[in-house]
Amino acid sequence: MNERDSEAVAAMLRARGYRIVADEDECDILLLNTCSVRDAAEQKAIGKAGYAISRKKRDPDFILGILGCMAQNRGASLLDRLPDVDLIVGTQKFHRVPDYLDNLRAAREAGAPVGEAVVDTEAEAGSQNTIRDHLDGPDRRVCAFVSIQQGCNMDCSFCIVPTTRGDERSRPMDEIVRECEELAARGTREITLLGQIVTSYGRRDYAHTGGISPFVQLLDRVHAIAGVDRIRFTSPHPRGFRQDLADAFGRLPKLGEYVHLPVQSGSNRILRAMKRPYTRERYLEIVGSLRAAQPAMAFSTDVIVGFPGETDADFEQTCALCGEVDYDMAYVFKYSVRSGTPSATMPGQVPVPVREERNRVLLDLLRAGSLRRSQALVGTVQEVLVEGPDRTGLRFTGRTRGNRVAVFEAAAPLVGSLVPVGIARASVSTLYGNLAPADAGLQTARVPASL
Ligand code: SF4
Numbered sequence: 001m002n003e004r005d006s007e008a009v010a011a012m013l014r015a016r017g018y019r020i021v022a023d024e025d026e027c028d029i030l031l032l033n034t035c036s037v038r039d040a041a042e043q044k045a046i047g048k049a050g051y052a053i054s055r056k057k058r059d060p061d062f063i064l065g066i067l068g069c070m071a072q073n074r075g076a077s078l079l080d081r082l083p084d085v086d087l088i089v090g091t092q093k094f095h096r097v098p099d100y101l102d103n104l105r106a107a108r109e110a111g112a113p114v115g116e117a118v119v120d121t122e123a124e125a126g127s128q129n130t131i132r133d134h135l136d137g138p139d140r141r142v143c144a145f146v147s148i149q150q151g152c153n154m155d156c157s158f159c160i161v162p163t164t165r166g167d168e169r170s171r172p173m174d175e176i177v178r179e180c181e182e183l184a185a186r187g188t189r190e191i192t193l194l195g196q197i198v199t200s201y202g203r204r205d206y207a208h209t210g211g212i213s214p215f216v217q218l219l220d221r222v223h224a225i226a227g228v229d230r231i232r233f234t235s236p237h238p239r240g241f242r243q244d245l246a247d248a249f250g251r252l253p254k255l256g257e258y259v260h261l262p263v264q265s266g267s268n269r270i271l272r273a274m275k276r277p278y279t280r281e282r283y284l285e286i287v288g289s290l291r292a293a294q295p296a297m298a299f300s301t302d303v304i305v306g307f308p309g310e311t312d313a314d315f316e317q318t319c320a321l322c323g324e325v326d327y328d329m330a331y332v333f334k335y336s337v338r339s340g341t342p343s344a345t346m347p348g349q350v351p352v353p354v355r356e357e358r359n360r361v362l363l364d365l366l367r368a369g370s371l372r373r374s375q376a377l378v379g380t381v382q383e384v385l386v387e388g389p390d391r392t393g394l395r396f397t398g399r400t401r402g403n404r405v406a407v408f409e410a411a412a413p414l415v416g417s418l419v420p421v422g423i424a425r426a427s428v429s430t431l432y433g434n435l436a437p438a439d440a441g442l443q444t445a446r447v448p449a450s451l
Contacts, residue, residue, distance in 0.1 A: 001145075001147070001194055001195075001196070002033050002034075002035055002068060002069075003145065004131065004145040004146075004147055004194055005033060005067075005068065005091075005094050005131060005147075006031075006033045007133075007134065007135055007145070008094060008095075008130075008131045008132065008133045008134070008147075009031065009033070009067070009094050009097050010135060011133035011134055011135050011136075012095065012097065012098050012133050013097070013098055013101070014135070015133070016098045016102070018098075018101075024052075028059075028061065028062060028063065029062075029063040029064075029065070029101060030052050030062070030063070030064050030065070031065040031066075031067055031087075031097070032045055032048060032049055032052070032064075032065070032066050032067065033067045033068040034066060034067065034068045034069055034070035034071060035068065035069055035070065036068075036069035036070045036072070036073045036160050036164050036338070037069070037159075037160065037161070037338075038333065038336040038338075039336050039337065039338065040336065041070075042070050042073075042074075045066070045070050046070075046078075046081060046082065049064065049066060049082050049085065050081075050082060052064050053082060053084045053085070056084055061108050063086045063087065063101065063104055063105070064084070064085050064086055064087070065085070065086060065087030065088070065089060065097070065100075065101075066078060066082075066085055066087070066088050066089075067087075067089045067090075067094065067097065068089075068090075068091055068094075069091060069160075069161075069164040069165070071088045071089055071090050071091075071121060072090035072091045072092075072121050072163075072164045072165075073160065073163065073164050075088065075090070075119060075121045076088065076117075076119045079117055079119075085117055086104055086117055086118065087100055087101070087104065087117065087118050088117060088118070088119040088120070088121065089118075089120050089121070090120060090121030090122070091150075091164055091165050091166070092122070092123055092124045092127035092150075092166060093120045093121070093122070093124060093127070094127075094130065094131065095127070095130035095131075096120060100118050100120070103118075104118070123166055127150070127169075128147070128149065128150040128151070128169040128170065128171050129171050129172070129175065131147040131150075132147070132175070132179055134183065134186075136186065140186055140187055140188075141188060141387075142187070142188060142189050142190060142385065142386070142387045142388065142415060142416045143188070143189070143190040143191075143192065143385070143387060144183050144188040144190070144191060144192070145191075145192050145194050146176060146179055146180055146183070146191055146192070146193055146194060147171070147194045147195065148170065148171055148176050148193045148194060148195050148198060148201050148218065149168065149169065149170040149171065149194075149195030149196070149197070149198060149200070149201045149202075150165055150166070150168075150169050150195065150196065151165045151166040151167045151168045151169050151196060152165060152167075152168055152196040152197050153167055153168045153200075154197065154237070154275075154277075155275055155342075156264075156274055156275050156276060157273065157274055157275045157341060157342040157343040157346070158274060158304060158307065158335065158338065158341055158343045159338075159341060160338040160340065160341055161196055163340060165196055168196070168197065168200060168204075170195075170201050170202045170203075170204070170205055170214075172205075173202060173206065173214070173217070173218055173221065176193075176218065176222075177218075177221050177222065177225070180222050180225055180228060181225050183228075184225050184226065184227030184228050185227065187416055188227075188228070189227070189228065189229045189230065189385055189416050189418075190228075190229065190230040190231070190232065190385055190399075191222060191228055191230070191231050191232070192231075192232040192233060192234060193218070193219075193222070193231070193232070193233040193234075194233070194234060195235070196235065197235065197236070197237050197240070198215060198233045198234065198235065198236050198240075199213075199215050199236040199237050199239070199240020199241065199245065200215070200237065200240060201214055201215040201218060202214030202215065202217075202218065211243075211244055212244050213240070213242065213244055213245070215240065215245070216244045216245055216248050219231060219233075219248055219252060219255070220248075220252070223252045223254050223255075228254060229254060229385060229418055230254050230255075230256055230385060230401075231252070231254045231255055231256075232255075232256065232258065232403070234260050235260060235262060235302075236259070236260065236261065236262075237262070238261060238262070238263070238276075238278045238282070238283055238286055239277055239278060241261070241286040241289070241290070243289065246286070246289040246290050246292070246293045247293060249290060249293040249294045249297070250293035250294060256401035256402065256403070257294045257296045257297045257298055257401050257402045258297070258298045258299075258300075258328075258401065258402050258403035259290055259297060259298075259299055259300075260299075260300045260301065260302075261283075261286065261287070261290075261299055261300075261301055262301055262302040263283055263301045263302070263303060263318075263321065263325075264276055264302060264303060264304050264307075265303070265304065265307060265310070265314065265317075265318050266280050266314075266317040266318035266319070266320060266321030266322070267280070267310070267313075267314035267315075267317040267318060268280055268281075269309075269314060270307050270309065270310055270314050270318075273307065273308070273309055273343070273346070274304075274307060274343070275342075280317065280321055283321070284321070284324060284325070287299065287325050296402065297402075298328040298373070298402035298403060298404070299325055299326075299327050299328060300327055300328055300329040300330060300331075300403070301322075301325070301327055301330045301331070302330070302331045302332075302333065303318060303322070303330055303331070303332045303333070303362065304333050304334075304335050305318070305332060305333070305334055305335065305355060305358040305359050305362055306334055306335040306350040306354060306355030306358055306359070307335045307343065307350070308335070308343055308346035308347065308348045308349050308350065309346065309347070309348035309350075310335075310348075310350055310358075315358050315361075315362075318362065319361070319362060319365055322362065322365060322366060322369070323365070323369070326369055326373065327366060327369060327370070328370055328373050328402065328403070328404070329366075329370055329403075329429065330362075330366045332359055332362050332363055332366065334352075334355040334356060334358075334359045335350065335355055337349075367428055370428045370429065371426075371427070371428045374404065374426035374427065374428060374429070374430075374431060375426045377400075377404070377423045377426060377431055378423050378424065378425060378426050379423065380422075380423055381420045381421065381422050381423070381436045381440045382400040382401070382402075382404070382406060382420070382421050382423055382431065382433075383400065383401055383418055383419075383420060383421075384398040384399065384400055384406045384408070384418070384419055384420075384421045385398045385399060385416075385417075385418055386398045386410055386414045386415050386416065386417050386418075386419055387399070387415070388415050390407050395407050395408060395409055395410070396408060396409070396410035396414070396415070398419075398421075400421075400431065404429075404430075404431050405429060405430045405431065406421050406423070406430070406431040406432070406433060407430055407431070407432050407433075408421050408432070408433050408434055408435060409434060409435065410435060419435055420435070420436040420437070420438065420440045421433045421434065421435060421436060422434050422435075422436040422440065
C-alpha cells in the first residue's frame with residue numbers, strides 16, 4: 001500500500017512539473033513515505049530522516065518531508081527528534097503534498113526565512129478517492145496496484161493500522177473499474193486490488209446481490225475488462241472468505257491459483273486474545289473451500305510469533321497449522337509492541353530471546369515447505385506473465401499463476417505477454433526455466449495439498 005501511495009504522490013508531482021531523479025543525492029526535495037506497523041520500521045525511518053537532514057548544512061533550501069503512517073502516528077511530536085523536517089503529512093493527505101511543496105518552494109524563492117514545518121494529519125472525508133494517479137511513460141508497469149479501500153474497522157489487539165489509516169472507507173466501484181480500464185489501455189496486464197481489508201470492500205455502500213458480496217461484484221467487473229489478464233488482491237481477511245469468494249476462484253480464470261490469507265496464529269486461545277474473529281478450524285475450512293475450487297491453489301500468510309501469553313503449546317499449534325496448509329510463502333513477524341494498542345499492556349509478554357527462537361524455528365519449517373513446493377514444479381510448464389528484465393538485466397522475470405517468481409531467457413517484445421515457461425530448476429522462492437513451445441500444455445501439477 002505504501003508503494004502505491006508513493007507512486008500516486010510521484011505521479012501528482014510529475015503532473016505539476018516536478019522531476020523524479022534516480023539518485024537521492026541529486027534531489028532538492030526528499031519525501032520519505034513511512035511505515036508504522038512495527039517499531040523497527042519507525043526507527044529505520046527516523047534514522048534515514050536524521051541522515052538526510054544533515055544535507056541542510058550545505059543546502060539550506062533542501063526540503064525534507066515525512067509522509068504516511070509514521071507521520072500520522074507521531075504527528076508534530078516527530079519535530080522533537082527531527083526539528084528541521086519541513087513537511088509532515090498523514091495518510092489521508094497524500095494529495096495535498098504538491099500544494100504544500102509549491103508553497104514551501106515559493107516562500108524560499110521569495111527569500112522568506114525558513115518557517116515552521118507544515119504538519120497535516122487530519123482526517124479528510126473522501127481521501128480514499130484521491131489515490132488514483134499512476135506513473136506513465138517509461139515508468140508504466142505491466143503489473144499495477146489499484147487502491148480500492150482504505151482504513152479498517154477491526155480491532156486486532158496488536159495492530160496500529162486503525163489508528164494510522166482511520167476508519168474503513170471504500171472507493172466507488174465505477175471509479176475503480178474506470179481506473180482499471182485506463183491501465184489496461186496503457187498496457188497493464190495484471191491488477192492488484194489494494195486495501196487494508198479488501199474483502200470488506202463496499203459493504204456499507206453496495207448491497208449483496210444474489211449472495212454475491214460487493215467485493216466479488218468488483219472482481220467480476222474487473223475480470224470483464226479486455227486486456228486485464230490477471231487479478232490479484234491484498235490484503236484480505238479470513239472473515240471475508242465466504243462461499244461466493246471461494247466460488248469466484250473456480251469461475252474467474254484471471255484470479256489465478258494464489259491467495260494471501262493472513263492467519264496470525266494457529267492457536268484459538270491466541271486468536272481470541274488477538275481479537276481475530278475466526279478459529280483455526282474455520283481457517284482450515286476456508287483453505288479447504290479454496291482448494292476445492294482450485295486444487296492447485298497456493299497460499300501465503302502472515303504469522304506473529306511471541307504474542308503476549310503465547311506458550312510453547314500455542315506455538316506448536318501454529319507450526320502444525322502451517323504444516324497442514326502447506327504454504328508457498330509466509331511473512332513471519334516477531335511480536336513488536338506498538339504503544340497505544342491493547343496488546344502492548346497485556347500480561348505475559350514473551351521474552352525477546354523466546355520470540356527470536358520461535359521466529360527461527362517457524363522460518364526453517366516454512367522454508368523447507370516452500371522449497372519442497374517449488375521443486376515439485378520442476379519439469380512442469382507454467383504460464384508466466386513477463387514483467388521485464390531480471391535484476392541482472394540478462395534474463396527476464398515474471399510470475400506464475402500461483403505467484404511464484406520465474407526467471408528465464410526471453411526477448412523484450414514479450415514483456416506484458418503470457419508465455420509458457422518450462423521449469424528446469426527451483427530455489428525456495430524462484431523458478432528458473434526456458435520458454436516452452438506455444439503449444440506446450442500448461443501443467444499445474446503440484447505437491448498434493450494436505451487438505
Ligand atoms: S484486520 Fe488487519 S489492518 Fe485491520 S486491525 Fe486487524 S490486522 Fe490491522
